Amino acid sequence: MIKLIDVVKDYKGDIRALDNVSLEVTKGEFVFIVGPSGSGKSTFLKLVTKEEDPTSGDVFVAGKNLGSLPRWRVPYLRRNVGCVFQDFKLLPNKTVFENVAFGLEVIGRPRSVVQRQVPQILELVGLGEKLDRFPDELSGGEQQRVSVARAFVNRPLILVADEPTGNLDPATSVGIMRLLDRINKTGTTVVMATHDHAIVDSMRRRVLQLEHGKVVRDQSRGIYGVGT
Amino acid sequence: MIKLIDVVKDYKGDIRALDNVSLEVTKGEFVFIVGPSGSGKSTFLKLVTKEEDPTSGDVFVAGKNLGSLPRWRVPYLRRNVGCVFQDFKLLPNKTVFENVAFGLEVIGRPRSVVQRQVPQILELVGLGEKLDRFPDELSGGEQQRVSVARAFVNRPLILVADEPTGNLDPATSVGIMRLLDRINKTGTTVVMATHDHAIVDSMRRRVLQLEHGKVVRDQSRGIYGVGT
Amino acid sequence: MRLKYFFSETVQNLRRNLLMTIAAVSTVAISLLLLGGVQVLGIMVNRMTTDWEAKVEVNVFLLQDATENETQALQTEVSKMTEVEDVTYVSSREAFLEFSADYPELATGLTDSDLPASLRIKLADANEAEEVADRIEGAPGVDEVRFGGDIIKRLLQVNALLRTVTLAMSVILMIAAAGLIANTIRLAIYARRDEIGIMKLVGATNWFIRIPFMLEGLFAALVGAAVAVVVVLGGNWLLLSRLPEAFPFLAPVLDFSSGELLTVAGLLVGVGGLVGLAGSSLALRRFLEV
Amino acid sequence: MRLKYFFSETVQNLRRNLLMTIAAVSTVAISLLLLGGVQVLGIMVNRMTTDWEAKVEVNVFLLQDATENETQALQTEVSKMTEVEDVTYVSSREAFLEFSADYPELATGLTDSDLPASLRIKLADANEAEEVADRIEGAPGVDEVRFGGDIIKRLLQVNALLRTVTLAMSVILMIAAAGLIANTIRLAIYARRDEIGIMKLVGATNWFIRIPFMLEGLFAALVGAAVAVVVVLGGNWLLLSRLPEAFPFLAPVLDFSSGELLTVAGLLVGVGGLVGLAGSSLALRRFLEV
Numbered sequence A, B: 001m002i003k004l005i006d007v008v009k010d011y012k013g014d015i016r017a018l019d020n021v022s023l024e025v026t027k028g029e030f031v032f033i034v035g036p037s038g039s040g041k042s043t044f045l046k047l048v049t050k051e052e053d054p055t056s057g058d059v060f061v062a063g064k065n066l067g068s069l070p071r072w073r074v075p076y077l078r079r080n081v082g083c084v085f086q087d088f089k090l091l092p093n094k095t096v097f098e099n100v101a102f103g104l105e106v107i108g109r110p111r112s113v114v115q116r117q118v119p120q121i122l123e124l125v126g127l128g129e130k131l132d133r134f135p136d137e138l139s140g141g142e143q144q145r146v147s148v149a150r151a152f153v154n155r156p157l158i159l160v161a162d163e164p165t166g167n168l169d170p171a172t173s174v175g176i177m178r179l180l181d182r183i184n185k186t187g188t189t190v191v192m193a194t195h196d197h198a199i200v201d202s203m204r205r206r207v208l209q210l211e212h213g214k215v216v217r218d219q220s221r222g223i224y225g226v227g228t
Numbered sequence C, D: 001m002r003l004k005y006f007f008s009e010t011v012q013n014l015r016r017n018l019l020m021t022i023a024a025v026s027t028v029a030i031s032l033l034l035l036g037g038v039q040v041l042g043i044m045v046n047r048m049t050t051d052w053e054a055k056v057e058v059n060v061f062l063l064q065d066a067t068e069n070e071t072q073a074l075q076t077e078v079s080k081m082t083e084v085e086d087v088t089y090v091s092s093r094e095a096f097l098e099f100s101a102d103y104p105e106l107a108t109g110l111t112d113s114d115l116p117a118s119l120r121i122k123l124a125d126a127n128e129a130e131e132v133a134d135r136i137e138g139a140p141g142v143d144e145v146r147f148g149g150d151i152i153k154r155l156l157q158v159n160a161l162l163r164t165v166t167l168a169m170s171v172i173l174m175i176a177a178a179g180l181i182a183n184t185i186r187l188a189i190y191a192r193r194d195e196i197g198i199m200k201l202v203g204a205t206n207w208f209i210r211i212p213f214m215l216e217g218l219f220a221a222l223v224g225a226a227v228a229v230v231v232v233l234g235g236n237w238l239l240l241s242r243l244p245e246a247f248p249f250l251a252p253v254l255d256f257s258s259g260e261l262l263t264v265a266g267l268l269v270g271v272g273g274l275v276g277l278a279g280s281s282l283a284l285r286r287f288l289e290v
């Protein structure tokens, strides 16, 4: 589903964020990306959504080489790759409902579907009563949950989540993880960057550990950290 | 140092974020605020920095009633209350160095002091080599650490931190907590909202637990959660 | 379905970004108002210069002893010229009456026949006065041909100058208005650059993002244009249609046909709408590359 | 120290928000350019109308039998009037020569003494022609007083109209320019509203935030004004100082003194600077309330 071959990513100013990364994530997998702050987790996820392009090497998503994907196809790629952003990226001028609905409107779902599915999904993340709020009228954790809801409202093939529980208390985090697990069980590939010890240790899924842009551990049914 | 008397905070639309909260934090204390997402932790911290005003009740900070503080005095209050914001609030057009320096320039520190102290403090949070980056060229955790550095660069009386480790890996979190502890030892009052189980449990400081805007637990040398 | 989405999206954004909507509408209104004002001025100048030029005439003074035949032949020949609009015969007597009305003191020493009969020629285009005069010069029965000479040349020059100036002004204002409107739209879109980036990351195609922005730009521009049109027409009605009372000689200059006013209104709406659409589309370009 | 901070802050922001700097500078330049153009036009109209009015004269035709004493007395009396700038005596002979130059055919039947001697009066203010005429009317030795009557009244009306129109235009453009510049500054500041909020939360006083923004606004406005001044002066030099070659009669209208040009330049810089400062200060207000 996701395949990186010898990927190097340098940001301008010779900052190496990913250093010769090769890995493969197969369909239906659930992968945790762990590693210290600044080790390249978000960069890896950004390559998958083509928010960034690799400096060298190839990235394949859903069988397509993103390097040769024409510009106009990128939106269609992104509809298949739901993304929970580390900084949420909610539209400030839209309500919670409209933010989540946007993910469906983009793919041309009829209004009736939007009207039915959006409240459902918001109920699932515990925001059933905050449909009409604007993002700046929500707490940090609530914003994060809107971002989660938007990422999988259109049932993408791949779900990419960048610390989706960073602003959530343990109880709510567990709820969100259950949700991700359920989504994963329906066949969606889930790649999640996280710092949450407890979650990784309790789920026992594949763990990819990054350090200074290199994959230093790739363990199925792994735990958060060995040395940490 | 911080005193709330019968404080109620309603946001527009009759959303009760804090419900009759009375509490006192004395000088030099280290207090954790815990509670589920949306329970009012950030709202409490915003009252202390006068980012929000209470709907009713009184808030005292450093002996002053914020309700009767004239508008022009607010900046001077904020210089005594360093704040790590949940969403970082870095100035996008300033480099890491300039963002942190801003906290000193605001209080009129001479350039020589700025030139000396800023790199020092950035070194402490592990960003000694990223002085000239702009915030959007940093990872989430790095941005968070810039926010932390800015909050205490001018040695405030009170340090208010809203989930300052939410985007950090455990190892880096421990480093930040050591820093906060050291600052606390020099007499600074620290109030920190957090979801981090491990940190609260290991530090054993006073814990204030909020739920639906009410203080449901106030325990010295507490742990993160009882029921969670 | 899609249309409905785009429409409600546009309305919502206009409402939720009220400050920007107001800024954009007022900038468009002010810019187009200036353009409209110059346009009206241009029509007035055109009108005025045309009016002046219509008064240019070629006077053909006939010989005292010109025969009636000669006069007749000359008159028909002249009236056949394409440049000539109208020819009037002024007899000696008529000339004397006119002169004595203008200079009563001097007329006492003169008689009817002291002044020559003449043909007065009105031209289709004042610029051809000299040419027509040259052609008639020396025809049988003709004593002298006068067409105002330097004075006319000067008048024509002034007219040409006035027209050039107003044309230059309206071109400059057209460019200026377009620049100002485009600038404002650019800033309004810049203020929302983050939003555009987010939409792209969520899988929106460029057109899906662009259309509501373009409709917003179009709407703001059209409302601004409408305001400008109302002010121009209202100002015209209030001021210009009342000025002739005080300045009767201005009446012909100021009497705009509704056709002319519609043209100005159309220009304003056209420029506004076009710049609104194109401006937002162009301004979006750089932010769509995510 | 502080000054240095504000200065480097301003320069940095101008550089890092280049798009906004460019938009602001160009809007200011365009707006002030239009204002400057109208200002120059206003000076030209003023010049032209003054020129016309300087040509207005009152003609006092003397009786054929007026004595030299009477004439002399009248001339001294008239030249003492405050409204009168200059009096010239035109003898019968001079009048005849002038007339025969204008109407050679008619002059053949006349002699020197057919035309009356007259006093030609130049006025300080053309509006007083009628009053001066009335006062001289009926004085000993005076036959008739003429001052152009309706024609002069009409000229004066036209002049008044022209002056009012150009004044109105410059007032309108002053307001329009201020509005456009303020709008742009408002949008530029709106795009940075978050920054302002953050600065306040970090403990910056309103002035600490405001000063760099105001300096930015001032700078953008002054650069824009400078561009406008250069274009106005350059345009004046290129076009206007060459026009008189083609249109010699325009020379007096176009010959601007450097004082006048400096006044226009000063106005542009003044309006730009003031609106830049005040505009950014006002636009900031609502975002400073955090």
Ligand SMILES: Nc1ncnc2c1ncn2[C@@H]1O[C@H](COP(=O)(O)OP(=O)(O)OP(=O)(O)O)[C@@H](O)[C@H]1O
Binding pocket: A011, A012, A015, A016, A017, A035, A036, A037, A038, A039, A040, A041, A042, A043, A044, A086, B136, B137, B138, B139, B140, B141, B142, B167, B168, B169
């Ligand atoms: N736009 C950019 N320009 C320059 N450097 C960047 C940019 N984005 C990230 N970096 C750098 O690349 C490295 C990896 O960043 P990345 O965001 O992938 O880290 P991360 O693993 O997600 O960290 P965190 O856990 O703190 O979010 C960091 O050192 C960061 O400073």
Ligand SMILES: Nc1ncnc2c1ncn2[C@@H]1O[C@H](COP(=O)(O)OP(=O)(O)OP(=O)(O)O)[C@@H](O)[C@H]1O
Binding pocket: A136, A137, A138, A139, A140, A141, A142, A167, A168, A169, B011, B012, B015, B016, B017, B035, B036, B037, B038, B039, B040, B041, B042, B043, B044, B086
């Ligand atoms: N500006 C606002 N307008 C309306 N409601 C708000 C606003 N800010 C916060 N709220 C609501 O007030 C409640 C408390 O919010 P607060 O941000 O204090 O929560 P929190 O404890 O910090 O949560 P988190 O752990 O998710 O950050 C929430 O229900 C939230 O939706």
Ligand SMILES: [Mg+2]
Binding pocket: A041, A042, A043, A086, A162, B139, B140, B141
């Ligand atoms: Mg990251």
Ligand SMILES: [Mg+2]
Binding pocket: A139, A140, A141, B041, B042, B043, B086, B162
């Ligand atoms: Mg919070």
